[in-house]
Amino acid sequence: FKQKVIGRQLREEWARYNDFPKPSRAGDFKEGQLVTVHGFLARKRIKSSKLAFADIQIDNGPAVQITSSFQEPESPAHKTNQALRGIPLYSPVSVTGTVARLHSNNPQPTETSPTTRSRPGNFPTGVFRIDIDLTSIQPLNLFPKDIIVSKGVQFPPSSRHLQIRFSDPLRTRLLVRPQIAFQLRKSLNDLAFTEVETPILFKSTPEGAREFLVPTRRPGLAYALPQSPQQYKQMLMASGIRGYYQFARCFRDEDLRADRQPEFTQLDLEMSFATGEDVMQTVESLVADLATVLNSDFRVVDQDGEIHLAPKSLNSAHSEESGTASRYVMPPFPRLSYETVMTRFGIDKPDLRIPFELNRVDHLLPESFISMITHLDKPIVEVFRFRPSPVSGESPLPTSTAFIDDLMKTLPPALSQNPDGAPVALIVNSSKPLRGLSPLGFDGASALESGAADPESPTLEDGDVLVFQARPNKPFQGASSTALGTLRTLLYQAAVSKGLLPRDLTFQFLWVTNFPLFTPTNETDTDTDPGQGGHAGFSSTHHPFTAPLTDADVELLATDPLRARADHYDLVVNGVELGGGSRRIHVAKMQEYVMREILQMTDAGVGQFAHLLEALRAGCPPHAGFALGFDRLVAVLTYTESVRDVIAFPKSMKGEDLTVRSPGGVTEEQLGVYHLGFLGGKSKE
Amino acid sequence: FKQKVIGRQLREEWARYNDFPKPSRAGDFKEGQLVTVHGFLARKRIKSSKLAFADIQIDNGPAVQITSSFQEPESPAHKTNQALRGIPLYSPVSVTGTVARLHSNNPQPTETSPTTRSRPGNFPTGVFRIDIDLTSIQPLNLFPKDIIVSKGVQFPPSSRHLQIRFSDPLRTRLLVRPQIAFQLRKSLNDLAFTEVETPILFKSTPEGAREFLVPTRRPGLAYALPQSPQQYKQMLMASGIRGYYQFARCFRDEDLRADRQPEFTQLDLEMSFATGEDVMQTVESLVADLATVLNSDFRVVDQDGEIHLAPKSLNSAHSEESGTASRYVMPPFPRLSYETVMTRFGIDKPDLRIPFELNRVDHLLPESFISMITHLDKPIVEVFRFRPSPVSGESPLPTSTAFIDDLMKTLPPALSQNPDGAPVALIVNSSKPLRGLSPLGFDGASALESGAADPESPTLEDGDVLVFQARPNKPFQGASSTALGTLRTLLYQAAVSKGLLPRDLTFQFLWVTNFPLFTPTNETDTDTDPGQGGHAGFSSTHHPFTAPLTDADVELLATDPLRARADHYDLVVNGVELGGGSRRIHVAKMQEYVMREILQMTDAGVGQFAHLLEALRAGCPPHAGFALGFDRLVAVLTYTESVRDVIAFPKSMKGEDLTVRSPGGVTEEQLGVYHLGFLGGKSKE
Known part of the structure; x- marks a missing residue:
């Protein structure tokens, strides 16, 4: 070891901070x-040569304003004033001074616990701002000049730490997230559930999505990261646990579409001696407890157009919402079958805030119109009616026309180039023949004028938009949406963002039930989950442990499996699927029958589930469960569309953590430990 | 798809259950x-042809006893009686009947929340037993005849579900575990900490232990599973979070010694604007809150010799402990330096329940004795004095003699074949010359008779055992124990298990502080952590982010690094290290200096920490943190030595989950997705 002397500058800097x-x-x-x-020096206001103000920003604490003034040059107060001026903005500081004023929204302070009260760094309850006359200030590190902070600045993903520091909506969402988790835990504990942690080093089983592998130092053996703790939680039911839950980290090595993460958190639960209906009622009681707390202790904040949720205890100087009506529609939630939601909304996760539904009208329309909108033979034609919010004194017609023109021009290719035909919009306009509905002929126009487009509100008004779409006349076969269902959601979102419909901040939950038990395997879709690897031509819609819904569906297993329905249920809110669950097959013989005889899994495939079959065989009670996408739940409840806004260090669409730069390059030496090498011999890095 | 008909037997079985x-x-x-x-049919007692009793076991619920009797043959009551007799023990059942008696320890039932009260499957508060006159019983599955259940049965690890079902201590520990976690969360929330989930798909950094790799489908790139969220939590400090915590799953791909798991849970926390002392005080307040709850709501259960902890609310018919003295020694906990505990106890995680310490005596001993016990030149010789608990009317001598003979015969090789000399025990015996201390010579014997072996209780009594051990006269250099320290612990545990000392159920916490900042790299120890890969001949004792303790230690960095002490602290209870923490280096230049100049890490090595250096540079406040081994904490608090007893699905010493049989074999095809292949071309499986 070379003897060195630590640099004086470095030593002094260390001692200073x-x-x-x-x-x-x-x-x-x-x-x-x-x-x-x-706290952090957040804002300085130099009022004169002798007077300066500054804010000290404290995470999860009150606003602090400091005042520094002096009379005598070279006095301690002068030096403090100079020090304050010299410290770069955003630097961490320790400030000492006299309390000039406490601003409290809590005239009778509530008693806090002795532990909380006596811990250094805590603040009195209810105090949202403190004014301090500054005596001294010490920087504890310096914020560098080359990092530019401005209002609403977006830092690159590599600087996530800066984004969290300087974006109020992001930081607040990260603060609200654990409060939601804590409330859910509290409710589950009250219901005698037990939180159990299950392994993350699991093994590969032919269940559904593609898994990440974790090689071991034992040649040929690897762990796999779990897609969900499904099998472990079912074994816990066989272990006699009455109620299990876990905030479980789960993993999927899939091509990341839309807003998915390779690792995500789900609130996973399972109940023994329970049916699907029991689970739905339990989840409803969790949501009800959570909604009650969110409604009473949190407020909606509109920060320069970005809406989020914040605890009422913080920054209470902000404007309060008026009124105390609940933003949450309370249980019991509607239970609608898959068939029903596909028919009424054209999507298996409907947004109940949308004020218009689909209606089938092909029996009312002339052949001429139908053949204009589709090449399909005997298609189903559906319509929905969109009506913009009235603006007093203005005709809605020009607005509707411009809006629809714009929307139709910017449709995604899946809709505009749909081989079943593109959507067609007609705008009701009294100044035109048949009020603009002439393509429908006299009978068609009359039918639509008298309520065929919206039986709830039958009459049409000028500016109403009717959107038509054809689709083949065949069962939904497990599809998640129709073209018109997709367009309906798009149009609603566009209308809200353009101000044509009011922004609806309520939460409208529902259960979608009676999903098909199996879905045909689409061999051309290489992007799909590997599924169960069976040879039946279809695979389990959710997973092979899902119970058939009724005795009739048990019969259909063997005779017409694609018609068999599952005792599966999805929880949906505002067009977002929050999670799903099902009753499980708890009889070992039935489970093996489904795997072997129905799904046509291989012996080796079934063998991978030996532990589960053995657990079911050991007198396992009936059980059912649920998995709630926790990232998604927090995103929805805090009014953001992206789970990235509620995850401290999210992955990019390519699965990269751009902050720490993972994944990283591996060497042949590292792989060698696992008896593995690069195909082709070399890393391409 | 081949059309089949589902078997009648299977269909009927399904419908029945x-x-x-x-x-x-x-x-x-x-x-x-x-x-x-x-619940589960747990015990049947057939009293006569017309009368039978049975217990229904309900997880986390009251004891239920059912009575089935009948008068008339062929009556419904007769059929129910026959059904009860016919259902195999341990099967899940639904029973319906009339409440005969409620046994409650809560004459004035407390009000429960409407949600809890109204949920099917809940029981009234305070009711610990319910007697029911049976009307009907339905099996919901059958427990198979080939699984034999007997009192205290140990099932093979593959049947973990049966072990959880039939072992009360195991099931109770799994139930207590989340209650401990919940209390810790509650305390942390009260202290304005924010729970933040950090990624599990991380990257490999040269920090310490060997990591598991997770290959990606992008050639040459892999994630690594985190040893701890250390770097993310420091970035959160730079993000302005004041207090962070997380129950974090962590991973180490190491050879599993003793009682370690490849995946484990730690309660990870970090505080900004904080020193090590602030963190120790915060952790103490968490332990104090937890101890208060455990002492008031949980009781110690001795179940056939296996001691565990159970909620008082369950099975309250069990005998209550007498007295209400706290089992937990409350904060502030003693803070002892590494140097002190190594000197006094010969181990860096001392068990303060042990009623004897080490004392250095080589200056009192004759050369003849010293050369008898060691070949070392000018060694340090230490002694401790063990005194068995007195048994009235019996001489302790024969007991001591037999105990020590037995212990010395069964010493582990590291002690009995210690190259510095084996331990030597002398037993005080008035019937022998110099009371059995003649090897020490007259002066040596006198010195030990007057308190050299235990200044707290100077006089020696017959049956007292003096154990001597030599060691080289040199600094401890980061060692975790000395030979005599190890023997002291072994002897204490043996004495307790043989009844020579009382079993001590109290918890005696302490902080061990002032650890050396660096530890010499032992190049021959291939089993050790890879460390930081620097070329300095030593590596960070804990990790390279640990701050030096004082300005003097900063100076030593460059001049005599192995003497520099760290601002690191370990929390120890009853001889078990629960966790450790440190103040971190928060100044980017100092962090880079330690990595480059002191540890002599390569540019590439330092480059792996670019994200952390960048975060520190962005005005990161001073911060310090802690990581508590949560599995270990629960094990200690529930009186078991193995973390396997507090983990639902633990891994074996080989890292296998013997229940689901993971890790599993991987195929070349699976590896090919990740552009990897087996070295040598083939799996050995």
């Missing part, structure tokens, strides 16, 4: 008292 | 009322 006074405790904050507070 | 009545709600349980209860 290393020692700092302890912060005051909650009980110390009284007007006139000397206190110490730690 | 599939439909069952809803269980009653808490409010339904009143004497004389008809109720339905679900």
Whole structure:
């Protein structure tokens, strides 16, 4: 070891930033008292050569404003004032001074626990702002000049730490997330559920999605990361646990579409001696408890157009919402079958805030119109009616026309180039023949004028838009949406963002039930989950443990499996699928029958589930469960469309963590430990 | 698809076990009322041809006893009686009958929340046993005849589900575990900490232990599973989060010694604007809150010699402990330096329940004795004095003698074949010359008779055992124990298990502080962590982010790094290290200096930490943190030595989950997706 001497500059810098006074405790904050507070220098306002103000920003704490003034040059107060001026904005600081004023929205402070009260760095309950006359200020590190912070700045993903520091909506969502988790845990504990942690180092089983492998140092053996704790939780039911839950990290090595993450958190639960209906009622009670707390303790914040949720206890100087009506539609939630939602909304995760539904009208339309909109023979034709919110004194017609023109021009190719025909929109307009509905002929126009497009509100008005779409006349076969269902959602979102419909901040939950048990295997779709690897030509819609819905569906297993329905249920809110669950097959023989005889899995495939079959055989009680996408839940409840906004360090669409730059390059030496090598011999990095 | 008909037997079995009545709600349980209860048939007692009793076992619920009797043959009661007799023990059942008696330890039932009260399957608060006159019973599956259940049966690891079902201590520990976690979360929330989930798909960094790799489908790139969320949590400090915590799953691909798991859970926390002392005080407040709850709501159960902890609310018919003295020694906990604990106890995780310490005596001993016990030149010789608990009317001598003879014969090789000399025990015996201490010579014997072996209790008594051990006279250099320290612990545990010392159920916490910052790299120890890969001949004792303790230690970095002490602290209870933490280096230049100049890491090595250096540079505040081994904490608090007893599905010493049989074999095809192949071309499986 070469003897060296540590540089003086480095040593001095360390000493300068290393020692700092302890912060005051909650009980110390009284007007006139000397206190110490730690935080970030957030804003300076230099009023004159002798007077300056600044804000100290404290995470999860009150706003602090400091005042520094002096009379005598070279006085301690002058030096403090100079120090304040010299410290770069956003630097961490320790400030000491006299409390000038406490701003509290809680005239009778509630009693906090002794532990909380006496911990240094805590603040009195209800105090949302503290004014301090500055005595001294010490920087604890320096914020560098080359990082530019401005209002609403977007930092590159590599600087996630800066984004969290300087974006209020992001930081607040990260703060609200654990509060939602804590409330869910509280409710589950009250219901005598037990939280059980299950392994993340699992093994590969032919269940559904593609798994990540984790090689071991034992040649030829690997763990796999779990898609869900499904098999472990079923074994816990066989272990006699009455109610299990877990905030479980899950993994899918899939091509990331839309807003998916390779690792995600689900609130996973399972109940023994329970049916699907029991689980739905339990989940409803969790949502009800959560909604009650969110409605009473959190408020909706509109920050420069970005809407989010914040605890009422923080920054209460912000404008309060008026009224106390619940934003949450409370249970019991509607239970609609897959068949019903596909028919009424054209999507298996409908947004019940959308004020218009699909209606089938092909029996009312002339052949001429149908052949104009599709090449299909004897198609189903559906319509929905969109009506923009009235603006007093203005005709809605020009607005509707411009809106629809724009929308139709920017349709995604799947809709505009749909081989079953593109959508067709007609706008009701009294100044035109048949009020603009002449393509429908007299009978068609009359039928639509008298309620065929919307039986709830039968009459048409000028500016109403009727959107028609054809589709083949055949069963839905497990599809997740129709073209018109997709367009309906698109149109609603566009209308809200353009102000043609009010922004609806309520949460409208529903259950979608009675899904098909199996879905045909689409061999051309290489992007799909590998499924169960069976040879039946179809695979389980959800997973092979799902129970058939009724005795009739048990019969259909063997005779017409694609018609068999599952005791599966999805929880949906505002067009977002929050999670799904099912009753499970708890009889070992039935489980093996489904795997072998129905799904046509190989012996080796079935063998991978030996542990589960053995657990079911050991007197396993009936059971059912649910998995709630927790990232998604938090995103929806805090009014963002992306789970990336509720995850501290999310992955990109390519599965990269751009902050720490993972995944990273591996060497042949590292792989060698696992008896593995690069195909072709070399890394391409 | 081949058309088949589902077998009649399977169909009927499914129908028989599939439909069952809803269980009653808490409010339904009143004497004389008809109720339905679900559970496992746990015990049958056939009293006569017309009378039978049985227990229904309900996880996390009251004991239920059912009575089935009949008068008339062929009556419904007769058929129910026959059904009960026919159902195999341990089968899941639904029973319906009239409440005969409610046994409650809560004469004034507390109000439960409406949600809890009204959920089917809940029971009234305080009711620990319910007697029911049986009306009907339905099996919901059958427990197979070939699984033999007997008292205290140990099932093979492949049948973990049976072990959880039939071992009360195991099931109770799994139940207590989340209650401990919940209490910790509650305390942390009260202290304004924010729970943040950090990625499990991380990357390989040269930090310490060997990591598991997770290959990606992008050639040459892999994730690594984190040893701890260390770097993410430090980035959160730079993000302005004041207090972070997480129950984090962590991973180490190491050879599993003793009682370690390749995946484990730690309660990870970090505080900004904080010193190590602030963190220790915060952790103490968490432990204090937890101890208060454990002491008031949980009781110690001795079940056939296996001691565990159970909630008082369950099975309250069990004998209560007498007295209410706390089992937990409350904070502030002693803070002892590494140097002190190594000197006094010969181990860096001392068990403060052990009633004897080490004392250095080589200056009191004759050369003849020293050369008898060691070949070392000028060694340090230490002694401890063990005194068995007195048994009235018996001489302790024969007991001590037999105990020490037995212990010395069964010493592990590291102690009995220690190249520095084996331990030597002398037993005080008034019937021998110099009371059995003649090898020490007159002066040596006198010195030990007057307190050299134990200044706290100077006089020696017959049956006292003095154990001597030599060691080289040199600094501890980061060692975790000395030979005599190890022997002291072994002897204490043996004495307790043989009844020579009382079993001590208290928890005695302490902090061990002032660890050396660096530890010499032992190049011959291939089993060790890879460390930081630097070329300095030593590596960070804990990790390269640990701050030096004082300004003097900063100076030592460059001049005599192995003497530099760290601001690191370990929390120890009863000889078990629960966790450790440190103040971190928060100044980017100092962090880079330690990595480059002191540890002599390569550019590439330092480059792996670019994200962390960048975060520190962005005005990161001072911060310090802690990681608590949560599995270990639960094991200690529930009186078991193995973390396997508090993990639902633990891994074996070989890293195998013997229940699901993971890791599993991988195919060349699976590896090919990741552009990888087996070295040598083939799997050995």
